[in-house]
Amino acid sequence: MNISLKWLKELIPYTVTPEKLGSLFTIHSQEVDSVEKLVDAEGLVIGYVQTCQPHPHANSLSVCKVDVGDAVLNIVCGAPNVAADQTVIVALPGARLPGGLKIEKTVIRDEASAGMICSLSELGIDYKYHHEDGIHVVRDALKPGTDALAALHLDDHVLSLDLTPNRADLLSMHGVAYDVAAMLDRPLELPNVSVEATGDQAVTIKTETPRCHSYYGRVLKSIVIKPSPQFMQARLIAAGIRPINNVVDITNYVMLETGQPLHAFDYDALNSDTIVVREAQAGETFVTLDDKTRTLHAGDILITNGREPVALGGVMGGADTEVTSETTSLLLEAAVFDAITVGKTSRRLDLRSESSLRFERKVDPEKTVYALDRATALFMEYAEAELVGDKGYFDHTASTDAPITLSLEKINSVLGGNYSAEHVDSILNRLHLPFSRNHHTYDIQPVSRRQDLITYQDIIEEIGRISGYDQLPNTLPNTVAQGGLSLKQNLRRRIRQALTGLGLDEAVTYSLQQEAHIERFSFNHETPIKVADPMTDLHAALIHTPLTGLYDVAKHNAARRQYDVNIFELGTCYTQAGEVERLGLLMTGSYHPYRWQRTPQTDFYTLKGVIEALLDGLGLPAPTYQPIEHNDLHPHQAASLLLEGEQIGFLGKVHPKMTSEDHLSDVYVAEIDVETLLKMSPEHATYKPLQKYPSVERDLALVCERSLPAETVLEAIKAQGGSQLVHLDVFDVYMGEHLSDDQKSLGLRLLFENPEKTLESKTVDTLIEKIVEHLHKTYGITRR
Amino acid sequence: MDLKNTLAELESKLTEALKQTEKLEKLQDIKAEYLGKKAELSLLMRHMKDLSAEERPVFGQTINAAKARFTELIELRREALEAQQLEARLHAEKIDVTLPGPNFRLGRPHVLNRIIMEIEDLFIGMGYTIKEGPEIESDEYNFEKLNLPKDHPARDMQDSFFITEDRLLRTHTSPVQVRTMLEQGGSQPVKIICPGKVYRRDEDDATHSHQFMQIEGLVVDTDTTMADLKGTLLTVARAMFGEHRNIRLRPSYFPFTEPSVEVDVTCFKCNGNGCGMCKHTGYIEILGAGMVNDFVLSASGYDPSIYQGFAFGMGVERIAMLKYGIDDIRHFYTNDIRFLKQFST
Numbered sequence A: 001m002n003i004s005l006k007w008l009k010e011l012i013p014y015t016v017t018p019e020k021l022g023s024l025f026t027i028h029s030q031e032v033d034s035v036e037k038l039v040d041a042e043g044l045v046i047g048y049v050q051t052c053q054p055h056p057h058a059n060s061l062s063v064c065k066v067d068v069g070d071a072v073l074n075i076v077c078g079a080p081n082v083a084a085d086q087t088v089i090v091a092l093p094g095a096r097l098p099g100g101l102k103i104e105k106t107v108i109r110d111e112a113s114a115g116m117i118c119s120l121s122e123l124g125i126d127y128k129y130h131h132e133d134g135i136h137v138v139r140d141a142l143k144p145g146t147d148a149l150a151a152l153h154l155d156d157h158v159l160s161l162d163l164t165p166n167r168a169d170l171l172s173m174h175g176v177a178y179d180v181a182a183m184l185d186r187p188l189e190l191p192n193v194s195v196e197a198t199g200d201q202a203v204t205i206k207t208e209t210p211r212c213h214s215y216y217g218r219v220l221k222s223i224v225i226k227p228s229p230q231f232m233q234a235r236l237i238a239a240g241i242r243p244i245n246n247v248v249d250i251t252n253y254v255m256l257e258t259g260q261p262l263h264a265f266d267y268d269a270l271n272s273d274t275i276v277v278r279e280a281q282a283g284e285t286f287v288t289l290d291d292k293t294r295t296l297h298a299g300d301i302l303i304t305n306g307r308e309p310v311a312l313g314g315v316m317g318g319a320d321t322e323v324t325s326e327t328t329s330l331l332l333e334a335a336v337f338d339a340i341t342v343g344k345t346s347r348r349l350d351l352r353s354e355s356s357l358r359f360e361r362k363v364d365p366e367k368t369v370y371a372l373d374r375a376t377a378l379f380m381e382y383a384e385a386e387l388v389g390d391k392g393y394f395d396h397t398a399s400t401d402a403p404i405t406l407s408l409e410k411i412n413s414v415l416g417g418n419y420s421a422e423h424v425d426s427i428l429n430r431l432h433l434p435f436s437r438n439h440h441t442y443d444i445q446p447v448s449r450r451q452d453l454i455t456y457q458d459i460i461e462e463i464g465r466i467s468g469y470d471q472l473p474n475t476l477p478n479t480v481a482q483g484g485l486s487l488k489q490n491l492r493r494r495i496r497q498a499l500t501g502l503g504l505d506e507a508v509t510y511s512l513q514q515e516a517h518i519e520r521f522s523f524n525h526e527t528p529i530k531v532a533d534p535m536t537d538l539h540a541a542l543i544h545t546p547l548t549g550l551y552d553v554a555k556h557n558a559a560r561r562q563y564d565v566n567i568f569e570l571g572t573c574y575t576q577a578g579e580v581e582r583l584g585l586l587m588t589g590s591y592h593p594y595r596w597q598r599t600p601q602t603d604f605y606t607l608k609g610v611i612e613a614l615l616d617g618l619g620l621p622a623p624t625y626q627p628i629e630h631n632d633l634h635p636h637q638a639a640s641l642l643l644e645g646e647q648i649g650f651l652g653k654v655h656p657k658m659t660s661e662d663h664l665s666d667v668y669v670a671e672i673d674v675e676t677l678l679k680m681s682p683e684h685a686t687y688k689p690l691q692k693y694p695s696v697e698r699d700l701a702l703v704c705e706r707s708l709p710a711e712t713v714l715e716a717i718k719a720q721g722g723s724q725l726v727h728l729d730v731f732d733v734y735m736g737e738h739l740s741d742d743q744k745s746l747g748l749r750l751l752f753e754n755p756e757k758t759l760e761s762k763t764v765d766t767l768i769e770k771i772v773e774h775l776h777k778t779y780g781i782t783r784r
Numbered sequence B: 001m002d003l004k005n006t007l008a009e010l011e012s013k014l015t016e017a018l019k020q021t022e023k024l025e026k027l028q029d030i031k032a033e034y035l036g037k038k039a040e041l042s043l044l045m046r047h048m049k050d051l052s053a054e055e056r057p058v059f060g061q062t063i064n065a066a067k068a069r070f071t072e073l074i075e076l077r078r079e080a081l082e083a084q085q086l087e088a089r090l091h092a093e094k095i096d097v098t099l100p101g102p103n104f105r106l107g108r109p110h111v112l113n114r115i116i117m118e119i120e121d122l123f124i125g126m127g128y129t130i131k132e133g134p135e136i137e138s139d140e141y142n143f144e145k146l147n148l149p150k151d152h153p154a155r156d157m158q159d160s161f162f163i164t165e166d167r168l169l170r171t172h173t174s175p176v177q178v179r180t181m182l183e184q185g186g187s188q189p190v191k192i193i194c195p196g197k198v199y200r201r202d203e204d205d206a207t208h209s210h211q212f213m214q215i216e217g218l219v220v221d222t223d224t225t226m227a228d229l230k231g232t233l234l235t236v237a238r239a240m241f242g243e244h245r246n247i248r249l250r251p252s253y254f255p256f257t258e259p260s261v262e263v264d265v266t267c268f269k270c271n272g273n274g275c276g277m278c279k280h281t282g283y284i285e286i287l288g289a290g291m292v293n294d295f296v297l298s299a300s301g302y303d304p305s306i307y308q309g310f311a312f313g314m315g316v317e318r319i320a321m322l323k324y325g326i327d328d329i330r331h332f333y334t335n336d337i338r339f340l341k342q343f344s345t
């Protein structure tokens, strides 16, 4: 809502500067977007064009003698519409126009020019408000030399308010004036209106729907259509509405003033003395005044002349009864329509207007007759209207609500302030809210102009905001509670700490991705959850794995020649069974540490090492692996990840077909189920006393079939080694010379300990023999 | 032969021999030559028997003193040679200390999670619990129980991604507050913050994102006040933006709170004097808040005649953008590694 401050000052004579008013509004009422001059210019006067001759050396220019009061100036003008005998706006030498343009005496093609004749656009008034291409010709014969902005009512400031939807009252000048009156504690001066009915031409108004709460109509005759007065046009422009003609402008002006939308029908075209308001039937059609045929839904509010529809209530009039330049009589409507219905209809038909906005946010039913009378008076003054009879109406407005009861103690207990009854009394008075007080108990009477004030909390807000929230102390809640993280939140932080410690960066990607990408790296083959009406195909379905987003991160970075990407994401994944949290890891390029020229490329085992470091750090047992297959993974470099036999995730190399299509080098990904990690995480670490007796280390070189998984061999050794075998490592894998093509050699390091005594070499040798014998018998493994 | 002259002669011979010696191993030979059993000094002892009883002790002492002196000379030379040798070895070990070390790197938590953790820790310190909830919510929890019935115009303010007629991606983390209150059964005080992802139908551009992170807070008790809200938010503003910040509350509207306020912090670039960042107002909007609407308390099982509370909610991206001067909200979700690496752990 844009507020003309000149207009506002008529309703509430205030003395503060526009800037101060703006900051008061922000603190006590609604956020102010800007406080600006309607026309930011200086040095403009009214001029009278005495003569206008073609420029001797330039076809498109004219040379004018312009009376500016104390002088007659020679001004060269380029506008095609300039002519003798016009009243115009002149920027004198030394004038400043919007955008900082300075006007100076100059010579244009050998003709002296002392100033400039202005168009409205040159004054910073947007073309959409005037549709004038040339200079502005002033209608009234104003005295040359007078201040042009003042004479044209353009010496105004505009306060632009960013309204919240509850404050429907601030969609009217009256409502704004009430709020300013409360802020500044000043009296209001709203105009009184009374219209004496003469004549006996009556209109009958009937309704067949509860969706029209009240409807007032009045016939006005002998209307003369012409431009509206300059002050009205200036105020409409300030409010952001284009002036059209006196009829349209007056209805808009009164709507801005009171918040009550009005509609004017061409009474002759209406061709009826009866208005019937009813609900539309599904499929019924109606031609709105933009000449479009609208198909209606059941329940849309229709205004009819008793036979056919003439307006879509609260939304738009009909083409057949539109006011034109030929119109001589009007039926003026002031009505209150159901907020929700107007909102739905206008949204559905994409016909949102200043009127529908006000109906949707609820108009003040007590302003309806005032608005009708106010407009009638303006029509009589500015459109030569003749009253030919009294208004017809029906009014089903519900009676006023019961008072709101509220105690001073409650006010202070909610705000945490220490306000006195006198203070609260004064705030309620400033707000013009009728109340009675019995000791500390208030009964406050709701008012129709503030339909947002319904509960005691609404009243507390009024007291808080008009007093100013800066008046409240800064305290902390008395509530004492034990704060902290849940086990899961804590685990999440430990995972983040471990992985960043290992050099991986954390990413956050979108939950909504392309539907075609949801199955990527996913072992969950159910239908993805889709949003009903996606904004774009790129964000249409919910992910099954964070890897969907992480893979795109690798692509984004590679496209920027950033090939070393080591990232993870802890993300929610969405399945038909519910939401689960999964950890995704992605590594590509090289991983630290590298030194100078040696930059090893990440491979399957790099990622495996990172995962094992993470699990170890979290106090979890060492995982085991089983080869798996997935369309998006390398058929021979992918494994499921098991923890004590339970699958917790997978890792693998992204299928080279996919990475080469996406111009990526080798990419390795892993996914781990966070819920399972949480379930298996030990509550705390377990302490084992440090070994007192020396341990015995033995290396073992074994030759086995190449296809035999190392894990099988290691598991077998562990089983045979028993509790005295405390550590087992692979330190070498060899294939090649001295071995046949289907063989490999594994170099293993075994560490034996006995917590009770020093192990004897003999005991260890016996164990080793037992292990080797078992391996030979079971897998045909030999010692090298 | 005069003993003193002999000894002096021997000492100067030894000194010369030591001077000529550059190798540690040679010192052993010199020691044998001058102090060994067959050394001249040892041979001199034989003359002892030719001396009188009075002369013997003096003679013995003189010889012993010379032995000690010779030993000292040899040891001094040994130390000098050892020092030389060490120096030579260290010199050979000289490296270019300006060459870089191996590329160890600590990864970075995502800046959004980093801010969430900071805020969580701040509130944990004040006795708050962290609560989370589902991102796919029912209309009832996301809207209706929060005083946003189906036709409420404020639903426009957070146009949402519906999945079915009744299920949608949550538009705020407020449903977690509702769930927590229902869990608490209407009789226990509530003191929580709720961080998480939320979704609204905004076209992605430099300042809008269809997905973003929010942190909301809720305190419900018999005596929770707007002044408590103000004090709490002042603490947050100072923790996030510096201890000299101040805040201001100005009226606003949210269906779930009444009174409702927007909270501005004094501009941390110009200290409230007005600059481009704060649009010359001296203040920057950081969050929305208010006293919990009675409707919401009742819908969540709390008797509004006994309980009252405050709630607040802030966008994590906005906080991060303000705090670090980040110019495009999409950076958070694009994860360019040049972006990720900037925010130290």
Ligand SMILES: [Zn+2]
Residues within 6 Å of the ligand: B267, B268, B269, B270, B271, B272, B273, B274, B275, B276, B277, B278, B279, B280, B282, B283
């Ligand atoms: Zn600033």
